Amino acid sequence: MKNPNPVHLLRPTTIERKWILPLAIGSLVSLILLFFTTLSSPDSLSFLPFSNVRSPIFVESKLRPVGTTSPLSPPPPPRFAYLISGSAGDGEMLKRTLMALYHPNNRYVVHLDLESPPDERVDLQRYVAGHAVFTKVGNVRMITKANLVTYRGPTMVANTLHAAAILLKEGEDWDWFINLSASDYPLVTQDDLLHTFSYLPRDLNFIDHTSDIGWKEYQRAKPIIIDPGLYMTKKTDVFWITQRRSVPTAFKLFTGSAWMALTRSFVDYCIWGWDNLPRTVLMYYANFISSPEGYFHTVICNAQEFRNTTVNHDLHFISWDNPPKQHPHYLTLSDMSSMIDSNSPFARKFHRDDPVLDKIDAELLFRGPRMLVPGGWCIGPRENGSDPCSVVGNTTALRPGPGATRLEKLIVSLLSEGNFRPRQCK
Secondary structure, eight states: OOOSSOHHHHHHHHHHHHTHHHHHHHHHHHHHHHHHHHHHSTTGGGGSTTTTSOOSOOSGGGSOOTTOOOSSOOOOOOOEEEEEEEOTTOHHHHHHHHHHHOOTTSEEEEEEOTTSOHHHHHHHHHHHHHOHHHHHHOOEEEOSSOOOOOTTSTHHHHHHHHHHHHHHHTOOOOSEEEEEETTOEESSOHHHHHHHHTTSOTTOEEEEEESOOTTHIIIIISSEEEOGGGTOSSOOOOEEESOOOOOOSSSOOOEEEEEEEEEHHHHHHHHHOTTSHHHHHHHHHTTSTTGGGTHHHHHHHHOTTTGGGEESOOSEEEOOOSSOOSSOOOOOGGGHHHHHHHTOSEEEOOOTTOHHHHHHIIIIIOOOTTOOOOOTTBOSOOGGGOOGGGSBOOTTOOOOOHHHHHHHHHHHHHTSTTTTTTTSOO
């Protein structure tokens, strides 16, 4: 009978056991070194357990006041990706809004919808292609195959997703996507905005939202509408189906402002929809009146990955009736002090070439007629009325002004312990 434990079978095990102690010591040393390396990393929190459980850290103490000095170099400025859209007759106003928003570090998509006459769209295309700075930097893109956009229907959402997809496809780095119309206008310079957002976590989505939909349940959620802009070449108003539907149970409805600043990661999620929620919600909102005021809100507040990233504000000053009507008031010179006191970076709506826009240019943006808004990147000559932004310098050099101080007050308030968590998705 053979020995059940022959020596030649035991020998390898004996040799392996000799290495157990040295191997264990070596592994322990490696783990200790990895632990201390992780703690020394500026992003070390991302490696720790429960790092995805967000604590209320975005409070006043986390923002450095404008003008204070620090031994550390300032954080790199973010980049914004803008959609600026308009309809028939908005061509000149769209040009003005684009110039008031321009910064070479950002990306821009401009869109005049299909209702605009062809000569107006061609004029805008020539303007973008012929502007010396836009051409040199190459960061302004016009959608030449125009979409038909009906404000009350889902075509506005479709147009927003179209622009976002273009910005993602082009692959340039950007941090926040901001949608504006030709009747919007900035109240701060881009240097002010970039400077203030430099100090913010880049996973914050600025989106005004609520689950208390109130009267909108009966007047918007239950009716079924058809938007002819989805399949016609001429704009007509939406029409209503007599049948009504129940409120969804697969997801919770949210509503809010149609204007927002969304992170790249959330926009990417809306385009790719890897768990199918964005597509499901989009199909539901295809028959929803005023879907721009609900689609992104419902997606972000039903997505576990993003629902705790919302800052409940649209970054706009808007003057509404009480209770609000379908459209806000047009802003005039009499609203100037209210706009400034709001500390908001944008305002709407404005009539084309209203005198208040000239006042904003002169007193808040320091912009000359038909010039770009000056910033740290502008190094051209200033004499003889020439535009200093005709020569592009260091595009990361920022020169924040009073607008940054105002904007910081707003951000500090929004991210305070009393506002940030209590006003998120519920």
